[in-house]
Amino acid sequence: MPKQIKPVPAEHQPAQSDWPLIRKFRYVQRLENQEIDALVQLHQQTKTIPKRKVILNQGDANKQCLIITDGWAYRFSKLRNGNRQVINYYVPGDIISPFALFMPKANYSVASITDLQVAVFKPDHLIQLFATHPRLGLLYGWMLGRNDALVAEQVIRIGRRSAYKRTAHLLLELYYRLKIVGLYNDTSFSTPLTQDLLADTLGLSIVHMNRTLRKLQADGMISGRLNEITLLDIDELMRITESQPRYLEQTQQISPVVSQQK
Amino acid sequence: MPKQIKPVPAEHQPAQSDWPLIRKFRYVQRLENQEIDALVQLHQQTKTIPKRKVILNQGDANKQCLIITDGWAYRFSKLRNGNRQVINYYVPGDIISPFALFMPKANYSVASITDLQVAVFKPDHLIQLFATHPRLGLLYGWMLGRNDALVAEQVIRIGRRSAYKRTAHLLLELYYRLKIVGLYNDTSFSTPLTQDLLADTLGLSIVHMNRTLRKLQADGMISGRLNEITLLDIDELMRITESQPRYLEQTQQISPVVSQQK
DNA sequence: AAAGCGTTATTACCTATGTTAATTCAGCTG
DNA sequence: CAGCTGAATTAACATAGGTAATAACGCTTT
Numbered sequence: 001m002p003k004q005i006k007p008v009p010a011e012h013q014p015a016q017s018d019w020p021l022i023r024k025f026r027y028v029q030r031l032e033n034q035e036i037d038a039l040v041q042l043h044q045q046t047k048t049i050p051k052r053k054v055i056l057n058q059g060d061a062n063k064q065c066l067i068i069t070d071g072w073a074y075r076f077s078k079l080r081n082g083n084r085q086v087i088n089y090y091v092p093g094d095i096i097s098p099f100a101l102f103m104p105k106a107n108y109s110v111a112s113i114t115d116l117q118v119a120v121f122k123p124d125h126l127i128q129l130f131a132t133h134p135r136l137g138l139l140y141g142w143m144l145g146r147n148d149a150l151v152a153e154q155v156i157r158i159g160r161r162s163a164y165k166r167t168a169h170l171l172l173e174l175y176y177r178l179k180i181v182g183l184y185n186d187t188s189f190s191t192p193l194t195q196d197l198l199a200d201t202l203g204l205s206i207v208h209m210n211r212t213l214r215k216l217q218a219d220g221m222i223s224g225r226l227n228e229i230t231l232l233d234i235d236e237l238m239r240i241t242e243s244q245p246r247y248l249e250q251t252q253q254i255s256p257v258v259s260q261q262k
Numbered sequence: 263m264p265k266q267i268k269p270v271p272a273e274h275q276p277a278q279s280d281w282p283l284i285r286k287f288r289y290v291q292r293l294e295n296q297e298i299d300a301l302v303q304l305h306q307q308t309k310t311i312p313k314r315k316v317i318l319n320q321g322d323a324n325k326q327c328l329i330i331t332d333g334w335a336y337r338f339s340k341l342r343n344g345n346r347q348v349i350n351y352y353v354p355g356d357i358i359s360p361f362a363l364f365m366p367k368a369n370y371s372v373a374s375i376t377d378l379q380v381a382v383f384k385p386d387h388l389i390q391l392f393a394t395h396p397r398l399g400l401l402y403g404w405m406l407g408r409n410d411a412l413v414a415e416q417v418i419r420i421g422r423r424s425a426y427k428r429t430a431h432l433l434l435e436l437y438y439r440l441k442i443v444g445l446y447n448d449t450s451f452s453t454p455l456t457q458d459l460l461a462d463t464l465g466l467s468i469v470h471m472n473r474t475l476r477k478l479q480a481d482g483m484i485s486g487r488l489n490e491i492t493l494l495d496i497d498e499l500m501r502i503t504e505s506q507p508r509y510l511e512q513t514q515q516i517s518p519v520v521s522q523q524k
Numbered sequence: 525a526a527a528g529c530g531t532t533a534t535t536a537c538c539t540a541t542g543t544t545a546a547t548t549c550a551g552c553t554g
Numbered sequence: 555c556a557g558c559t560g561a562a563t564t565a566a567c568a569t570a571g572g573t574a575a576t577a578a579c580g581c582t583t584t
Contacts, residue, residue, distance in 0.1 A: 102403030141364030
């Protein structure tokens with residue numbers, strides 16, 4: 001087991017209902033105890049996956065959903081010439097194969113970066129879950145919408161931003177995502193990323209990735225290595241990248257609509 | 263798995279059941295008459311939107327869903343320096359704001375390209391629709407999954423492909439998407455795209471966009487203008503871009519799971 | 525503590541794509 | 555059918571970012 005990322009509130013013990021997915025949902029929505037119980041159910045069956053392992057291949061049957069409870073993974077595509085493009089990362093609280101219930105096959109590959117702690121559930125389980133707890137269906141929909149925004153943001157990043165801004169923008173995003181599930185420490189956070197992987201995420205060569213990180217460092221924007229990086233000037237980073245992490249939050253009322261359900 | 267038979271008189275075929283959205287769903291799933299009726303309901307209220315108009319602004323309340331029945335639109339983000347990045351296109355059969363039920367605000371802007379014919383429905387309508395016709399809920403989920411794949415594909419395109427391949431790849435994708443809803447003609451199809459818009463989609467300058475299209479033409483890959491373009495060598499285009507349009511189809515059985523619903 | 529290996533760093537050189545700016549083309553509209 | 559106007563095209567030049575090669579770091583393992 002690699003070093004464990006430390007959960008934020010050191011004082012409160014990881015209760016049984018403290019799974020990162022639940023934390024994420026609670027960040028946007030107050031949950032009833034029954035709902036929390038139902039979500040805890042989803043975490044029934046757990047499993048460990050070693051690092052640097054391909055979990056899912058493009059085209060594989062989508063027969064289970066995995067909730068990451070510890071560790072990082074990424075979704076990617078590999079081209080013939082060996083190039084790899086990372087589509088998105090999965091951090092604790094994220095679900096791998098969220099569309100498994102609807103789509104028979106995986107469209108892209110997924111691999112672990114670190115050793116992974118995951119909860120496994122059958123896609124079918126969702127049908128019954130949503131039938132019993134309609135609000136969880138809506139939250140699931142919210143999660144899908146948020147994922148959509150994350151990928152859309154990735155498009156904008158690599159489509160119309162310079163290497164410098166791409167990098168700054170992604171680092172900010174990761175910071176906020178980890179913050180939401182409690183995996184941060186003031187303005188720093190740890191990642192298992194390498195410059196190589198980052199380069200394949202941002203569509204850059206590894207050499208230029210390195211140049212860019214060095215530049216961010218020289219400009220006093222960041223410090224430390226990727227495994228424990230500190231954002232030195234968040235305001236400036238947000239200004240540079242024109243980002244409000246709005247797409248991560250969307251915190252408003254998701255509930256009202258629900259009342260019609262009965 | 264025995265699925266419930268709907269005792270619907272055979273002669274009862276919904277009047278106007280040829281909406282592109284329905285065509286798209288039928289492409290992957292056989293639908294019962296009742297389901298088709300329910301989908302036709304969604305098209306009750308229609309509306310026209312003029313071309314080149316911003317329909318939705320980043321941050322606007324997501325208070326309605328629009329099904330495009332005719333015309334094209336696109337989702338985009340505009341950066342401070344004036345750069346625009348197109349995230350995806352909407353063609354007939356696509357839904358604008360598919361996450362409206364789950365997310366209070368639009369994360370990105372949407373604008374019409376052509377005059378638009380749309381059907382408007384309230385997001386809440388979906389709750390009741392899915393409750394009555396669970397399979398439509400699954401189809402909706404399938405649609406979201408497909409959209410996810412489309413955006414993921416866009417990431418790969420602009421992240422790790424040359425201008426030439428990006429362009430070829432996008433043209434192929436559009437061809438297949440239009441084919442599914444019946445808007446094609448042998449190997450040619452018409453689009454309202456300009457080189458300017460394409461450039462902002464593929465993350466290229468307009469000059470290079472032009473160079474690239476000219477090159478594709480010189481290579482005998484395409485002919486005609488964007489408003490009526492012909493793919494001259496689809497096999498070769500697919501080889502070059504390493505694409506199987508798998509992510510557009512995923513045609514297998516979506517129904518089995520449904521039987522547990524009651 | 526030396527060996528081994530994945531990762532980071534750095535240098536020198538190269539090219540795909542961007543920028544600016546001007547010209548031509550095509551479809552309207554009056 | 556002349557005159558607009560948005561779109562496509564082209565040329566000349568500039569640069570962000572890619573490639574190749576090598577070195578240095580920092581771990582884990584023996």
